[in-house]
Amino acid sequence: AQSVSQHNHHVILSEAASLELGCNYSYGGTVNLFWYVQYPGQHLQLLLKYFSGDPLVKGIKGFEAEFIKSKFSFNLRKPSVQWSDTAEYFCAVYASMFSGGYNKLIFGAGTRLAVHP
Amino acid sequence: GAVVSQHPSWVICKSGTSVKIECRSLDFQATTMFWYRQFPKQSLMLMATSNEGSKATYEQGVEKDKFLINHASLTLSTLTVTSAHPEDSSFYICSALKGPFGQGTRLTVV
Numbered sequence: 001a002q003s004v005s006q007h008n009h010h011v012i013l014s015e016a017a018s019l020e021l022g023c024n025y026s027y028g029g030t031v032n033l034f035w036y037v038q039y040p041g042q043h044l045q046l047l048l049k050y051f052s053g054d055p056l057v058k059g060i061k062g063f064e065a066e067f068i069k070s071k072f073s074f075n076l077r078k079p080s081v082q083w084s085d086t087a088e089y090f091c092a093v094y095a096s097m098f099s100g101g102y103n104k105l106i107f108g109a110g111t112r113l114a115v116h117p
Numbered sequence: 118g119a120v121v122s123q124h125p126s127w128v129i130c131k132s133g134t135s136v137k138i139e140c141r142s143l144d145f146q147a148t149t150m151f152w153y154r155q156f157p158k159q160s161l162m163l164m165a166t167s168n169e170g171s172k173a174t175y176e177q178g179v180e181k182d183k184f185l186i187n188h189a190s191l192t193l194s195t196l197t198v199t200s201a202h203p204e205d206s207s208f209y210i211c212s213a214l215k216g217p218f219g220q221g222t223r224l225t226v227v
Contacts, residue, residue: 107161
């Protein structure tokens with residue numbers, strides 16, 4: 001079955017540290033990949049997405065992610081985090097279901113990032 | 118850009134009553150909408166996929182008679198929580214196919 005794994009459930013960093021959040025998926029077909037952020041008390045916001053083309057995707061707020069097809073990964077990175085980056089980050093994969101009849105967007109469990117000033 | 122509007126943003130209801138949540142695509146047509154549920158401190162769990170003009174597809178473990186989904190037009194999908202109970206209290210979010218999310222609806226059943 002299709003699944004999305006985020007290996008880091010909780011990450012604690014100091015300001016200015018570099019960030020990398022892992023995301024792996026288990027599906028061999030064509031996928032679209034997303035990273036969302038949810039700040040405390042707020043709804044989901046799209047950070048960045050990959051549909052096709054350059055596998056290194058730039059998003060908002062200095063975030064970027066790299067799609068590595070051979071590793072089924074789409075890791076999120078930021079060179080220098082800020083206190084305001086404290087939030088929960090969700091990786092999501094949209095895959096075409098060749099057998100099953102419909103497509104769906106599946107979320108990882110999320111990673112809680114806490115940045116200390 | 119594409120916008121999805123979800124209403125209401127929060128609702129409190131008594132046990133045993135039904136609650137309808139609307140999800141509208143404002144500037145595009147959405148043949149497919151996803152409905153998610155998010156418990157506190159947890160990820161979004163896909164409940165069902167609604168398809169305009171046909172029956173919704175429910176994920177395993179989701180009671181289709183309890184969570185009624187209707188997608189009668191290309192701009193509106195609705196989720197009705199029937200005979201709500203306190204354990205149905207959650208945050209419900211809709212999303213267009215490959216697209217934006219609604220603001221979410223916080224349901225509290227008392």
